[in-house]
Amino acid sequence: MIPFNKPFIIGKELKYIEEAVKSGKISGDGIFTKKCQDFFQDRYRFPKVLLTTSCTDALEMAAILCDVKAGDEVIVPSYTFVSSANAFALRGAMLVFADSCSDNPNIDPKEIERLITDRTKVIVPVHYAGVACDMEAIMKLADKYNLFVVEDAAQAIDSYYTFSDGTKKALGAIGHFAAFSFHETKNIIAGEGGMLVVNDAKYFERAEIIREKGTNRSAFFRGEVNKYGWVDIGSSFLPSEIISAFLYGQLEHMDEIQSKRITIWNRYYEELQILTEKGYVDLPVIPDYATNNAHMFYLICRSCEERTKLIEFMKEQDIHPVFHYLSLNKSEYFLKDNAKIDILNSDHFTDRLLRLPFYYELAYDDQEKIIEMVKKFYSVF
CATH class of the missing domain: 3.90.1150.10 (Aspartate Aminotransferase, domain 1)
Known part of the structure; x- marks a missing residue:
C-alpha cells in the first residue's frame, strides 16, 4: 500500500528524546525548546518565536494577542482548516468568509477589501500548500484599515514572499503574528507541535504570559521578577521537551x-x-x-x-x-x-x-x- 502520508525519522530524534529524559526535565521550555526557537529566529529572522503544542494553540494565542472580543469581525478564507476560524470563534468573533483566488486556493485580496467593515479587526491569510498569499496587497489593506494580520502558515515552513521592490521575506515574518504546524503531515514534523511567531516587540511579554497560563513565570525564571503570579488570561500552550527534542532532530536536516x-x-x-x-x-x-x-x-x-x-x-x-x-x-x-x-x-x-x-x-x-x-x-x- 502507498499511504497518503508517512511519518519519518531522519537524524538524532530518538537520541535527543533520550537526552531530554536523562536531563531530568521533560516539561516545556527546556534546552531543546530553546534550541528550536533559536533555530527559527536565526534562520528566518523571526523577531520572537514561541513553540506551542500545536498550530491551533498558536492561532488561539494570536487571537488573544489581537484582543479579539465578541462582535469583532475576523476575515478568514472559507477554504481552510477549521482551526483558522475556530481560534477566533472561541473569542466571540463573527467570522466573515472570503473566497479563494480563481486559480489557486489562497484568499483573494479583492474579496478581503469587499468584506471589510468598521467592525473588522483581523485578517487571516492561509498560505495553502505552503504557497504565499499576496501578502503585499493584504498588508496594504491592513495598514489602510488599521487591522491585525495573522498568517496561518501551518503548511508554509521554509517558504518566502517577494515584494514588488525585490525584498524577500519568509512567510510568517510579514504579518503581526504567524502560526506554524509540525504535525506529522507537514514538511518538518514532531507528531504534534506548532509555534507562534511574534513580529512586533510590544507583544513579546504578553505572548510569554499567555503561553504560561496567564502567569509571568518566564520572567521569573530569567530573574526579572522575584515571584510570579496570575497576571493575564492564558492557557498551557507549551510543548514538552520530548516534542521539542524530536523537532530539533528534524531541523538539523x-x-x-x-x-x-x-x-x-x-x-x-x-x-x-x-x-x-x-x-x-x-x-x-x-x-x-x-x-x-x-x-x-x-x-x-x-x-x-x-x-x-x-x-x-x-x-x-x-x-x-x-x-x-x-x-x-x-x-x-x-x-x-x-x-x-x-x-x-x-x-x-x-x-x-x-x-x-x-x-x-x-x-x-x-x-x-x-x-x-x-x-x-x-x-x-
Whole structure:
C-alpha cells in the first residue's frame, strides 16, 4: 500500500528524546525548546518565536494577542482548516468568509477589501500548500484599515514572499503574528507541535504570559521578577521537551528534507503536465511572488464525481490519495446559525481538489506507480 502520508525519522530524534529524559526535565521550555526557537529566529529572522503544542494553540494565542472580543469581525478564507476560524470563534468573533483566488486556493485580496467593515479587526491569510498569499496587497489593506494580520502558515515552513521592490521575506515574518504546524503531515514534523511567531516587540511579554497560563513565570525564571503570579488570561500552550527534542532532530536536516520534497514535487509536475495540456486536470499554480516549499502536490479534477472515481480507482491499486477541506461556509457548525451561502472558488476547490501521496520517504518506484495510475485513469500514456 502507498499511504497518503508517512511519518519519518531522519537524524538524532530518538537520541535527543533520550537526552531530554536523562536531563531530568521533560516539561516545556527546556534546552531543546530553546534550541528550536533559536533555530527559527536565526534562520528566518523571526523577531520572537514561541513553540506551542500545536498550530491551533498558536492561532488561539494570536487571537488573544489581537484582543479579539465578541462582535469583532475576523476575515478568514472559507477554504481552510477549521482551526483558522475556530481560534477566533472561541473569542466571540463573527467570522466573515472570503473566497479563494480563481486559480489557486489562497484568499483573494479583492474579496478581503469587499468584506471589510468598521467592525473588522483581523485578517487571516492561509498560505495553502505552503504557497504565499499576496501578502503585499493584504498588508496594504491592513495598514489602510488599521487591522491585525495573522498568517496561518501551518503548511508554509521554509517558504518566502517577494515584494514588488525585490525584498524577500519568509512567510510568517510579514504579518503581526504567524502560526506554524509540525504535525506529522507537514514538511518538518514532531507528531504534534506548532509555534507562534511574534513580529512586533510590544507583544513579546504578553505572548510569554499567555503561553504560561496567564502567569509571568518566564520572567521569573530569567530573574526579572522575584515571584510570579496570575497576571493575564492564558492557557498551557507549551510543548514538552520530548516534542521539542524530536523537532530539533528534524531541523538539523531541514535542507536535506526540503531538497528531497522539491524533487518529488517537480517529478509529479513534470510527469503529469500532459494531463493539463489535454484538459483533464489543473495542476498547482505558483505565483511569481511566491516560492514553492513542496508541502503537497494536488490535482484539480473536472468535477466532484470524477474526483470520486479517481480516488476509488487509485485505492483499487493500493494508492491512497485524499481530498481536503470542506468549505467552512458549508460546515454543519456554521449552518446552525447562518443561511447557506455559495462561495464559488472555495466550493470549486472543495469539490475538485485531490492531494496525491507525498512524504519524505516516498520511493521513486512508488511515485512512478502513482503517476502511471493517474495517467491510466485518464488513458494518457
